[in-house]
Amino acid sequence: MKMKSILYLSFVSLWLLGCQQTQEEKEEAIAKKTCGSCHKFPEPNLLDKKTWETGVLPEMSYRLGLGNRFELMTRISEEQYQSAMQLNIYPETPTISPEEWQAIVNYYTRNAPAKPTPQKKKESISLDAFQFKVENYITPNDQIAGVTSIKIHPTKPEVWVGMRTHQTVVLDKNLKTKGHFETRSSNVSTQFIGSRTFLTGIGKMYPNDEKLGTMYELQGSKPVTILDSLKRPVDLQVADLNEDGILDYVICEYGFEQGQLIWVDGKTKEKHPLKIQAGARNVVIRDFTGEGKPDLMVLTAQSREGVSLFINKGKGAFIEKPLLQFDAVFGSSYMDVADMNKDGYADIIVSNGDNADYSFSKKAFHGVHIYLNDGRNNFKESYFFPAYGASKTIARDFDQDGDLDLAMIAFFAENDKGKNEGFLYFQNQGNMTFKVSNLGIATGPHYIVMDAGDVDKDGDLDILLGNYQFGKRKPGEHVLPGLQMHYVKNLLR
Numbered sequence: 235m236k237m238k239s240i241l242y243l244s245f246v247s248l249w250l251l252g253c254q255q256t257q258e259e260k261e262e263a264i265a266k267k268t269c270g271s272c273h274k275f276p277e278p279n280l281l282d283k284k285t286w287e288t289g290v291l292p293e294m295s296y297r298l299g300l301g302n303r304f305e306l307m308t309r310i311s312e313e314q315y316q317s318a319m320q321l322n323i324y325p326e327t328p329t330i331s332p333e334e335w336q337a338i339v340n341y342y343t344r345n346a347p348a349k350p351t352p353q354k355k356k357e358s359i360s361l362d363a364f365q366f367k368v369e370n371y372i373t374p375n376d377q378i379a380g381v382t383s384i385k386i387h388p389t390k391p392e393v394w395v396g397m398r399t400h401q402t403v404v405l406d407k408n409l410k411t412k413g414h415f416e417t418r419s420s421n422v423s424t425q426f427i428g429s430r431t432f433l434t435g436i437g438k439m440y441p442n443d444e445k446l447g448t449m450y451e452l453q454g455s456k457p458v459t460i461l462d463s464l465k466r467p468v469d470l471q472v473a474d475l476n477e478d479g480i481l482d483y484v485i486c487e488y489g490f491e492q493g494q495l496i497w498v499d500g501k502t503k504e505k506h507p508l509k510i511q512a513g514a515r516n517v518v519i520r521d522f523t524g525e526g527k528p529d530l531m532v533l534t535a536q537s538r539e540g541v542s543l544f545i546n547k548g549k550g551a552f553i554e555k556p557l558l559q560f561d562a563v564f565g566s567s568y569m570d571v572a573d574m575n576k577d578g579y580a581d582i583i584v585s586n587g588d589n590a591d592y593s594f595s596k597k598a599f600h601g602v603h604i605y606l607n608d609g610r611n612n613f614k615e616s617y618f619f620p621a622y623g624a625s626k627t628i629a630r631d632f633d634q635d636g637d638l639d640l641a642m643i644a645f646f647a648e649n650d651k652g653k654n655e656g657f658l659y660f661q662n663q664g665n666m667t668f669k670v671s672n673l674g675i676a677t678g679p680h681y682i683v684m685d686a687g688d689v690d691k692d693g694d695l696d697i698l699l700g701n702y703q704f705g706k707r708k709p710g711e712h713v714l715p716g717l718q719m720h721y722v723k724n725l726l727r
Contacts (some may be wrong), residue, residue, distance in 0.1 A: 258344075261337040268330060268338060269294070273537040273562045278345035280563055281593050285350075286342045289592040290563070299328035300335055314490065317443045323491050351598040353620035360671040364661060365633060366697075368673055369721040371409055379679070379718035381700030382436070385424035386687030393689060393698060395719070396421030402433065407690045409721060417457050418448055423470045427481060433457055434470045434485075441490040442466060449485065461498060461505075465489040469516040473528045474500075476550040484530060486514035495532055499550070508544055508552055512536050518571045522580060522611060533569035533584065537562045541569060541582060543611060557613055558582070558605060563593045565600060567645075572629035572638055575616075575666065579607035587624035589646040602627050602642055604666070617666045621655050622648040630686050630695050634726060637662040641697050641722075643681035656681050657699055657720070675720065689721070697722035 266275050281290065293309070295301035306324065307315050318324050372379075380398030387394065391407035402421045404413040423434035430451060437446030447464030450457035461483070469486040475497055476482060483498040493512035496505050513536030522529040527546035534540055539560035544552040560566060565588035574581045582605040589597070601621040605613035623646025629638040640660035647656040654677040660668035682702035689696040699720040 258341075261341040261344075264334050264337045265341040268298070268334070273539075274559055276562045278342045279347060279351060280561055280597075280599070281346060282350045282595060283343055283346040283348055285593050285595045286346050289594065291339055291342060293592045294338075295335060296324045298330055298335065299325040300330075300332070311440075313442060313444075318491055321443075321491055350596045353598045353622075356620050357668075357670055359655065359658065360669065361674045362669070362671045363673050364659065364671065365725050366659070366673055367723045367725055368675055369723060371719040371721060379701040379703040380420075381683055381702055381718060382420040382439070383422050383424055384683045384685040384698045384700045384719070385426070386685050386689055386696075386698065388426060388687065391689070391691045394424045395700065396424065396433075398439070398702070400435075409689075409719075413455065415452075415455055415457060417450060419446060422468055425470055425472055427472045430472075430481075432460075432470055432472055432483075434467050436468060437464070437466055443490045443492045447487065449483065461485075461503065465493050469514075471517050471519050473519045475519075475528055475546065477527070477548070484517050484519065486517060486532070488512065488514060488535075493536075495534075495544075497530075497550070497552075506550060508532075509534070509542075509554065511538060513538070513566075515566060516569055518569070520571070520580065531557075531569070531571055531580075531582075533566055535566040535588060539564045539566045541584070541613075555611070557611065558584075560586070561599075563591075563597070565589060565591075565597065567624060568626040570628050574604055574629065574638055575606060576637065577607075577609070579609050581606050582613055583627050583629055583640070585624040585627040585642065587622065587644055587646055589623055596622055596648070600624055602640065602660070617668075619658075619660070619668070619670065621658065622646060625682065626684050628684065628686055632659075632686075632695050632697075632724060633661060634694065635662075637664065640668065641684065641686060643684045643699060645680055645682050645702075647680075657684075657722075673722065679718075679720065681720075689723070692727045694724040694726040696724045 269275055296306045383396035385394045393405040395403045398420050400420055401414050401416050406412050417435045419435040419437050421433045422436045425432045433450040435448040445463040445465055447467040449461040451460050465487040466489050467485050468488045471484045472481050474481055480500040482500040485496050487493045489512040494507050495509040495514040496507050498505050513534045515533045515535045518531045519528050523545055529546050530544040532542050541558040543555045543557055565586045567588050568585045570583040571580050584603045587600040601624050602619045603615055604617035606616045621644050623644040625643055625645040627640055627642040629640055632639045639662045642658045644656055654672050657675050659671050659673055663669055679701040681699045683700040686695050686697050701718040
């Protein structure tokens, strides 16, 4: 009798456990089906429980037609709310049942860690200055740092700096102002193609879908509008894409909820959408296939994050080949393309650290990622350096030893407790290893832009860092052009 009781209790326990597992499996299935329908399914361990509960999940509930509308309007601006409602981003009718939504909440809160996952152990960051000398450039005219773009001229001893004041300042090799001009909005991208200069006015800096962006070509000292009504453009590249002998334009319209990647016929000014999706961040134009035509490698941020190759098939036709897919909270910020292992193939360097969204938290997967090319445009991660808030990394041979080093900025860097990872220099040691240093730069700046080039035209590559601080000027206050930069001067030559 006693044995029968034991067997019965064991059966009941197993049955109850099975039911519990079945319920958890159901919740997981609902979460994967719902959350994986628009983008790569985000695993619960990517974020801590609190961030899921207070940041991501409430936003997702609104996008499923659930949640309190009043609370929604307190989370975003009126402008963003109205734009999203017009686009049906926040449907008025629920797309799933309350029970299904609760299942999703249960799944994430049950499986998410209590605290953010710590960074993996990484090589120590030194204070070694290597061959560099760091100089500060902070003018008294603009008390709020607001550098929006930096471009070192490839042939002239000039630096072009875009400012939040809507002015672009031209500096000489000693970083003394030699001229400036104004655009309707802040210049976020300057491109030099031969004797021609192109500028990109973003419109409004903060997230929006308004068609306020403008592309300019400089004629004399006057920016002339080439294209307008662009949705928050953040990158412009120029090349002859359709082989008619006339330069065409590739524009990343980042937008917010809406955006697109387009190429524009330089002759007709006709726009050709390549991908209608918000988040196009930057593009590299090169013959990646060996077919003799300029292809486009593009980094896309926002929720459907990844890298794609747009293969040029001729006469303005492109076919997209997805190369890398990232998690929806990855925070893609910038992509560079360079041969990191000297095998003759273009590798991909991705910086991820955008932390100005609904999941603001320390993320262990933020940092610098290098994906090596197998020779057939298939890519596999071979190096990762954790760095909170990494926003841009560029590959150059700074020490002139024949391999590529890295320079990184992190807008959302962890600068507390004496740490300074707002800028890092990676000296290549061979075999995908690097000696990492912050060059002794003090904490404080928030670097949002960076460029490398020969500023003083002495034969080596220098680095310029642009600082950007959020803040507002007083109404009616006139602010003259000012610069807030660090000049990382290379002393090799």
